[in-house]
Amino acid sequence: MPEPLLTLDGVHTHIDQYHILQGVTLEVPAGGVSVLLGRNGAGKTTTLRTIMGLWHASSGTIRFDGRDITALATPDIARLGIAYVPENMGIFSDLTVRENLVLAATSGPPASDRLDWLFGLFPPLKTFWDSAAGTLSGGQKQMLSIARAIIEPRRLVLVDEPTKGLAPAIIVSVRKALQELKETDTTILLVEQNFQLASRVGDTVSVMDDGRIVHSGAMAELAGDRDMQERLMGLSLEAHQ
Ligand SMILES: Nc1ncnc2c1ncn2[C@@H]1O[C@H](COP(=O)(O)OP(=O)(O)OP(=O)(O)O)[C@@H](O)[C@H]1O
Numbered sequence: 001m002p003e004p005l006l007t008l009d010g011v012h013t014h015i016d017q018y019h020i021l022q023g024v025t026l027e028v029p030a031g032g033v034s035v036l037l038g039r040n041g042a043g044k045t046t047t048l049r050t051i052m053g054l055w056h057a058s059s060g061t062i063r064f065d066g067r068d069i070t071a072l073a074t075p076d077i078a079r080l081g082i083a084y085v086p087e088n089m090g091i092f093s094d095l096t097v098r099e100n101l102v103l104a105a106t107s108g109p110p111a112s113d114r115l116d117w118l119f120g121l122f123p124p125l126k127t128f129w130d131s132a133a134g135t136l137s138g139g140q141k142q143m144l145s146i147a148r149a150i151i152e153p154r155r156l157v158l159v160d161e162p163t164k165g166l167a168p169a170i171i172v173s174v175r176k177a178l179q180e181l182k183e184t185d186t187t188i189l190l191v192e193q194n195f196q197l198a199s200r201v202g203d204t205v206s207v208m209d210d211g212r213i214v215h216s217g218a219m220a221e222l223a224g225d226r227d228m229q230e231r232l233m234g235l236s237l238e239a240h241q
């Protein structure tokens with residue numbers, strides 16, 4: 001077995017006096033989509049933020065591509081090729097679509113063939129190129145947020161609930177973009193409550209509860225087992241349907 005691209009081993013995260021992650025152990029294999037599921041407040045966002053160095057693990061180890069990144073600062077983690085699409089999307093409302101994308105490119109202006117690829121994935125970005133990002137619809141903002149994360153090739157993209165609050169037609173375009181991104185050799189760690197989408201794009205799945213991973217395995221196994229879904233995620237699925 002090749003070494004996973006990302007490994008969390010016994011990661012604990014405290015936020016102020018709260019003990020949020022309580023020993024998270026997680027493997028993200030290279031080249032696919034790993035889905036992280038769990039009910040509200042389970043610790044999914046905290047896990048992504050801890051990987052990104054936005055919170056620091058109080059104990060445990062995070063390894064990326066064979067390297068210990070547990071104590072690195074966020075910009076250094078980003079430079080290793082990890083991007084983050086936060087739950088609140090992290091776009092600049094007062095800036096145009098173009099300015100948002102230019103600012104996200106760390107090594108000079110974005111290459112034109114990269115932009116053409118992004119326009120193919122997300123046509124509204126071309127249409128609203130010179131519009132303020134704040135005037136975009138929720139789905140278009142989500143597209144811009146993902147586009148910012150992949151304006152340059154990345155090894156690993158952490159995506160937090162990209163379909164939250166979106167209409168079904170827009171969810172389809174987000175799913176297609178994730179699938180296309182996967183084709184480009186980018187590994188994705190996806191937090192997603194929409195199990196239909198998660199089961200279509202996911203290769204592996206981990207389920208969190210109360211700051212711990214309570215199940216890890218192949219997505220096909222969970223997708224084909226209603227009893228296991230009910231046992232692991234009954235509450236979280238009910239809450240989102
Ligand atoms: N800044 C913070 N200060 C204190 N507690 C926090 C903070 N951020 C998160 N928490 C707590 O940590 C726990 C996990 O939160 P987290 O945002 O990681 O959950 P989540 O699985 O992403 O949930 P959701 O599905 O609602 O997005 C929750 O109990 C939350 O209240």
Ligand SMILES: [Mg+2]
Pocket residue numbers: 044045046087160
């Ligand atoms: Mg969250």
